[in-house]
Amino acid sequence: MHQSSHRNFRFTLWAGIAIAALLAGCQTTQTTDKAPVEERTPSTGATTPGAGTAGTTGSAVTGTAAGTLGNPLRDPRNVLSKRSVYFDYDSYAVKDEYKPLIEAHAKYLQTTRTARMTIQGNADERGSREYNIALGQRRADTVKRMMLLYGATDTQIETVSFGKEKPKNSGHDEAAWTENRRDDVVYAGE
Amino acid sequence: MIRPPRFFAALVWIAALALALASTAPRAQLTIEIIGGGGTTVPIAIVPFAGEANYPYPLTGIVGADLARSGLFKLIDPAGVNPRPARADDVRFGEWTARGADAVVVGSVTPQADGRVEVRFFLLDAVKQTQLAGFSYVVAPSQFRPTAHKIADIIYEKLTGDAGVFSTRIAYIAKQGPRYELLVAEADGYNAQVIVTSNEPLLSPVWSPDGMRIAYVSLENKKPIIYVQSLATGQRQVLANFRGSNSAPAWAPDGSRLAVTLSRDGGSQLYLINADGSGVQRLMSSAAIDTEANFAPDGKSILFTSDRGGSPQIYRLTLGNGAVERMTFDGSYNVSPRHLPDGKGFVFVRRDGGRFNVAIEDFATRQVQVLTQGTIDESPSVAPNGKLILYASANGGRGILAAVSSDGRVKQRLTAAASDVREPAWGPLPK
Numbered sequence: 001m002h003q004s005s006h007r008n009f010r011f012t013l014w015a016g017i018a019i020a021a022l023l024a025g026c027q028t029t030q031t032t033d034k035a036p037v038e039e040r041t042p043s044t045g046a047t048t049p050g051a052g053t054a055g056t057t058g059s060a061v062t063g064t065a066a067g068t069l070g071n072p073l074r075d076p077r078n079v080l081s082k083r084s085v086y087f088d089y090d091s092y093a094v095k096d097e098y099k100p101l102i103e104a105h106a107k108y109l110q111t112t113r114t115a116r117m118t119i120q121g122n123a124d125e126r127g128s129r130e131y132n133i134a135l136g137q138r139r140a141d142t143v144k145r146m147m148l149l150y151g152a153t154d155t156q157i158e159t160v161s162f163g164k165e166k167p168k169n170s171g172h173d174e175a176a177w178t179e180n181r182r183d184d185v186v187y188a189g190e
Numbered sequence: 191m192i193r194p195p196r197f198f199a200a201l202v203w204i205a206a207l208a209l210a211l212a213s214t215a216p217r218a219q220l221t222i223e224i225i226g227g228g229g230t231t232v233p234i235a236i237v238p239f240a241g242e243a244n245y246p247y248p249l250t251g252i253v254g255a256d257l258a259r260s261g262l263f264k265l266i267d268p269a270g271v272n273p274r275p276a277r278a279d280d281v282r283f284g285e286w287t288a289r290g291a292d293a294v295v296v297g298s299v300t301p302q303a304d305g306r307v308e309v310r311f312f313l314l315d316a317v318k319q320t321q322l323a324g325f326s327y328v329v330a331p332s333q334f335r336p337t338a339h340k341i342a343d344i345i346y347e348k349l350t351g352d353a354g355v356f357s358t359r360i361a362y363i364a365k366q367g368p369r370y371e372l373l374v375a376e377a378d379g380y381n382a383q384v385i386v387t388s389n390e391p392l393l394s395p396v397w398s399p400d401g402m403r404i405a406y407v408s409l410e411n412k413k414p415i416i417y418v419q420s421l422a423t424g425q426r427q428v429l430a431n432f433r434g435s436n437s438a439p440a441w442a443p444d445g446s447r448l449a450v451t452l453s454r455d456g457g458s459q460l461y462l463i464n465a466d467g468s469g470v471q472r473l474m475s476s477a478a479i480d481t482e483a484n485f486a487p488d489g490k491s492i493l494f495t496s497d498r499g500g501s502p503q504i505y506r507l508t509l510g511n512g513a514v515e516r517m518t519f520d521g522s523y524n525v526s527p528r529h530l531p532d533g534k535g536f537v538f539v540r541r542d543g544g545r546f547n548v549a550i551e552d553f554a555t556r557q558v559q560v561l562t563q564g565t566i567d568e569s570p571s572v573a574p575n576g577k578l579i580l581y582a583s584a585n586g587g588r589g590i591l592a593a594v595s596s597d598g599r600v601k602q603r604l605t606a607a608a609s610d611v612r613e614p615a616w617g618p619l620p621k
Binding site: 118120125126127128129130131133134135137138141158159160161162163165166172 | 437481525539544566569
């Protein structure tokens with residue numbers, strides 16, 4: 001616990017500002033979102049589990065090869081196995097490429113009334129922890145609202161947010177941030 | 191003149207708390223160093239108290255370290271003065287002014303028949319040759335640390351005019367691998383005690399105004415839930431666990447209620463809730479994000495973050511009439527407002543380019559001063575005297591805590607070995 005004074009304080013300050021300016025410059029050159037693109041399988045009718053059947057197992061799934069295990073939520077060839085929606089920085093707008101995925105899950109909820117899901121919103125590491133909780137919440141709420149339009153009911157979907165607290169990618173670069181600005185769909189019991 | 195031990199009750203309380211928590215081994219203890227200073231410092235000589243060497247705690251060493259860490263004092267070496275003065279009458283002022291000291295502290299530690307110890311000290315103005323303060327305390331030797339902090343508080347207040355905060359405590363979150371801990375430590379980083387341990391993230395700790403409880407957010411149940419935990423008993427209760435996310439707790443100044451952010455009715459919106467979790471009441475309705483509430487010291491208004499204008503900015507809600515006024519205009523990201531204790535302004539985090547820094551704004555002039563120069567500075571928490579702001583920062587990829595004076599001159603860095611530390615919360619002045 002010693003005391004020292006920094007004569008170079010002013011210099012460090014200006015150096016810091018210069019670096020910040022450089023960083024700011026870099027940021028404007030960042031490419032737009034390169035999030036993994038989910039498959040664009042037309043999803044309406046892709047799943048036809050019997051209405052009113054309990055649980056999420058054993059339902060018949062159209063469009064899958066014979067011999068596939070019965071759970072459409074787990075079948076890698078079924079759009080329902082896709083669970084993540086990615087967002088741009090500071091944005092909660094859902095990109096068109098994710099609409100088939102959202103619609104497929106909504107239809108699944110519509111036809112499987114006992115199914116319950118949680119949409120978990122996430123944010124990248126930049127900015128206030130609490131504001132990022134709210135931003136992740138809005139990302140989750142946005143996807144939920146779309147699912148309601150596609151036929152799911154309010155009681156089937158809870159939206160929560162992890163903010164920037166549970167990053168999927170622990171890196172500190174654009175690639176990590178891109179991966180962490182995300183909604184995950186998790187069904188009850190999973 | 192020696193005044194009665196008016197702070198005795200506070201000392202007993204702190205000691206009781208220390209004992210109650212002593213069963214937990216300290217981890218993630220903070221080390222504080224001054225990394226930048228400036229402006230005027232008061233040269234002060236602290237003479238080791240007569241008899242203090244008989245005890246394991248270096249009483250005057252703690253007092254000196256407290257004062258030096260504030261960045262406002264320069265310690266003058268008392269070595270070579272013989273005999274060492276122990277009472278005000280013993281001080282030969284010329285000896286001290288010759289060494290450049292403007293103030294001198296002398297004192298004594300005297301054992302009592304019941305095993306306790308009388309600690310006496312005198313603060314003297316060496317230039318004016320007058321006594322500024324004189325106190326005596328009768329304490330158990332185990333109370334030396336809180337006694338030293340209290341003496342440092344008195345010296346600080348007499349010489350700067352502001353309340354000292356050396357007797358306060360701080361809370362913070364440490365992350366060690368997959369493990370999250372909420373810790374409470376003395377303001378100098380010592381005696382860190384683990385209050386909560388979790389394998390899921392913990393965030394947003396805030397002290398109740400009486401310093402008896404801490405509210406915080408935990409993700410242990412796969413969603414943000416707000417808890418309130420008693421420091422004396424360790425018992426905790428759910429404050430808010432509604433459908434959706436429950437976060438951003440902020441105590442009202444009277445401790446009866448908190449403002450929280452809930453998404454139970456859609457969107458992140460502000461609510462008031464009683465401290466026992468009852469009586470939820472919506473504060474406002476907006477189509478935007480409203481979060482990060484912080485009460486004004488008089489309880490009549492709330493600062494909060496909202497993106498109702500298109501980007502996150504700070505707004506003020508007047509509770510009496512529901513009026514909302516935008517408080518920040520410069521920049522596209524201004525968040526995390528916290529009032530200054532005098533109610534004259536607030537600190538917040540602003541993004542400038544790609545950097546996040548702590549800034550301070552004055553209500554009357556709307557002047558903004560950026561106080562920090564890090565890359566990711568966040569979660570500011572103001573000391574109860576308004577003079578220092580504790581915040582989270584990063585150093586070499588690791589989370590650290592840092593502090594800056596409200597004029598930007600004094601800078602401290604607080605690091606904990608082998609762990610990421612974040613989410614600091616400065617506790618209130620002991621009552």
